[in-house]
Amino acid sequence: MKTEVLRATGITKYFYEPEKFQVLKGIDVQVNKGEFVALVGKSGCGKSTLMYVLSTMDTQYEGELIVAGQKLNDWSQNQLAAFRNQHIGFVFQFHYLLPEFTVLQNIMLPALKLNRWTESEVEERAYTKLKMLGMQDHALKVSAKLSGGQQQRVAIARALINEPDIIMGDEPTGNLDSYNTQLVFDIFKELTDVYHQSIIAVTHDEEFAAKSSRIIEMADGKIIH
Amino acid sequence: MKFTSFKLSAGIAKTQLLSKPRQTLVAMLGVTFGIGMFIALISMMTGLNKLTEDLAMTSSPDIRIYYDISPDRKSIAEFVNQEGLNITHHQKPKNESIKVRNAKQIAEQIRKRPNVKGASILLNSQVFYNYGPVQLNGTIAGVDILEEDKLFDLTHKMKEGRIENLISNPDGIIMGTGLAKKLRAKTGDRVVITTPQGFTQTLKIVGLFQIGIGVVDNTRSYANLSTVQTILQKEKSFITDVNVKLYDYTKAKELAPILQNDFGYKAEDWETANATLLVGAIIRNIITYAVSITLLIVAGFGIYNILNITIHNKMKDIAILKAMGFSGPDVRSIFMIQSLVIGFFGSLMGLIFGFVFSYLISLAPFNGGDIISITHLPVNFNPLFYVIGIVFGVATTANAGYMPSRKAAQVDPIEILRG
Structure with a gap:
């Protein structure tokens, strides 16, 4: 039987600005371990909004959210922050590395926050992730000096450092050229196939989506496929 | 907050401060100037006050006991006509x-x-x-x-x-x-x-x-x-x-x-x-504190501004930190630590600046003329002023940094990350 890492039931959400508008209309999503799920749909269909609800950063919704076996409704912001730190990794369209820090420091930050390993252990783990992504030569560079594709690989390494139950991506290839898109896709593929990492990513890129293990298509706040 | 968490916040704060050394230095100089002027002013003013007080002390005893001739004695009419209304004009003291x-x-x-x-x-x-x-x-x-x-x-x-x-x-x-x-x-x-x-x-x-x-x-x-x-x-x-x-x-x-x-x-x-001499001292004290507090408030606004700008520029970083699992208090402490570091080192430089400035004042020749025989401006190098200076400096920056830091803690990461 497959292990379930994420289950959302009856997710409903309204926007109140500029006027009341139902973005999400009772959505049910479920992601199993080792699955690479692509979330697609036209602009404004609510796929990003759904992503942020699933990410626990958005708490203004109705419905039930279970990640890594824990029901997260009614948790405080600080509890959710600690939960994200341990269980969820993020990869965004813009890479969002801290520009003043080195590549290595950027990757180490979430693990230092988690405080499960000693600093030298964390450093070792960060190097392992960098090697996996072919970035070990750039470890001591300031992150602002890297190219977009390189930054995105560092962001993936950062997302992986705490061995999260699930990686969430918001257009992770949206800002990359085709070469780097392919690279990131290959990395995701390897993560799911070899390391059984669960991934859910919002994307516009049909080619990217086509290579995922499952596509969820949304329109007008509902899942249509 | 746990110590490791604090250490991590402090590390981030340090990296951010050091990555913009000029901006950090300018923020510190605001505090430095405020505290330095406070030290210089209060040293000089209390020096003057101490001088007047000392002069008052050397010329007059702490307590003088003497016979006070007062004309306020009862007139003889009061004794003679005790029930009546007595008015005595031009009463003079008797030969006492x-x-x-x-x-x-x-x-x-x-x-x-x-x-x-x-x-x-x-x-x-x-x-x-x-x-x-x-x-x-x-x-x-x-x-x-x-x-x-x-x-x-x-x-x-x-x-x-x-x-x-x-x-x-x-x-x-x-x-x-x-x-x-x-x-x-x-x-x-x-x-x-x-x-x-x-x-x-x-x-x-x-x-x-x-x-x-x-x-x-x-x-x-x-x-x-x-x-x-x-x-x-x-x-x-x-x-x-x-x-x-x-x-x-x-x-x-x-x-x-x-x-x-x-x-x-x-x-x-x-x-x-010596009431007349001492009135001057009170007024000098009021001026000193009024000017010093104004200087510190101005420095405080400077820090408030710089932190606000920093936080505005760091919105993305704050959002990603929050996404990665840093809590509101973690983010707040990152910026509070920055403002406290600015406040502490700025004040420390202010103490040095204040000392040097007071020392220069004490070297300035000043002729008291016939009234007071002094050759230089009196300056009071009381260590207490330096303690007050650093406490004031850190407290002001802590206050100035609190509002922007709280704002940073309340940043909603989704708004930033969605673009």
């Missing part, structure tokens, strides 16, 4: 002796009290110093010079001669330098004095003293108690003042009414006697 009775015993009693450094008896009188045909107005104090020295440290204020000369010389007089200068008189010269009652006496100048206040140096002389009693043609027990000096002069205001009550003579403390 300004003598303090049993002055020696009073001084003896006072010396036994705790906190009393010394008590001396003296006979003060108005006199005219004759200078050719001109008569200079002044005072003469008949004293036990050794007892007086205990109170006012006359030994160290002698410009010429020694106080002991007075003991060996019954006709001797120790004169203020200002007065001697006006009379064109030198040590060894003879000077003729006339009392208000018309008695005349020739005395020999055996020494010159300078206290540092024009009012005293230009008018006062010291002579032996018995000499002055002779000039005034008064009896051996005729004493007009008992001067008291305390170890802690701030207690004078409390002790004076007690002495007045105990001995039945007017007891005046130095603060009352």
Whole structure:
């Protein structure tokens, strides 16, 4: 039987600005371990909004959210922050590395926050992730000096450092050229196939989506496929 | 917050501060200037206050006991017509002796009290110093010079001669330098004095003293108690003042009414006697604190601004930190640490700047003229000001940094990350 890492039931959400508008209309999503799920749909269909609800950063919704076996409704912001730190990794369209820090420091930050390993252990783990992504030569560079594709690989390494139950991506290839898109896709593929990492990513890129293990298509706040 | 969490926040704060050294330095300089000026101002102002206070102390005793001639006695009509309404016009004091009775015993009693450094008896009188045909107005104090020295440290204020000369010389007089200068008189010269009652006496100048206040140096002389009693043609027990000096002069205001009550003579403390001098001190204090607080508030606004801008520029970083699992308090502490570091090091530099500035002020030549004999501006290097400075500096920056830091803690990451 497959292990379930994420289950959302009856997710409903309204926007109140500029006027009341139902973005999400009772959505049910479920992601199993080792699955690479692509979330697609036209602009404004609510796929990003759904992503942020699933990410626990958005708490203004109705419905039930279970990640890594824990029901997260009614948790405080600080509890959710600690939960994200341990269980969820993020990869965004813009890479969002801290520009003043080195590549290595950027990757180490979430693990230092988690405080499960000693600093030298964390450093070792960060190097392992960098090697996996072919970035070990750039470890001591300031992150602002890297190219977009390189930054995105560092962001993936950062997302992986705490061995999260699930990686969430918001257009992770949206800002990359085709070469780097392919690279990131290959990395995701390897993560799911070899390391059984669960991934859910919002994307516009049909080619990217086509290579995922499952596509969820949304329109007008509902899942249509 | 856990220590590891704090360490991590501090590490992030440090990296962010060091990545923009110029901006950090400018923020620090705001505090530095505020604290530095505070130190310099308060050192100079309290230096001046201390000078006036010291001058007040050297020229007057902590407590002076004397007979206060008051015309507020009941008129005889009050006794004759007790039931009626009596109005007395142009009431005058009667011919009262300004003598303090049993002055020696009073001084003896006072010396036994705790906190009393010394008590001396003296006979003060108005006199005219004759200078050719001109008569200079002044005072003469008949004293036990050794007892007086205990109170006012006359030994160290002698410009010429020694106080002991007075003991060996019954006709001797120790004169203020200002007065001697006006009379064109030198040590060894003879000077003729006339009392208000018309008695005349020739005395020999055996020494010159300078206290540092024009009012005293230009008018006062010291002579032996018995000499002055002779000039005034008064009896051996005729004493007009008992001067008291305390170890802690701030207690004078409390002790004076007690002495007045105990001995039945007017007891005046130095603060009352020098009220005009001390009003200046109060006003200087008000100005010092008003200016210092203004400077610090301006520095505080500077820090508030810089932190607000920093946080605005760091919105993306804050959002990603929050996504990665940093809580609101973690983010807040990152920015609070930054403002406290700016405040602490800025204040520290301010203390150095303030010290250097005060030192330069203390070197500035300043001529007090005839009124006060000083050559440089007085500066008070009290370590307490430096403690106040750093506490003020850090507290101001903590306050200024709190609002922006709280705002950073409340950033909603979704708004930023969605673009």
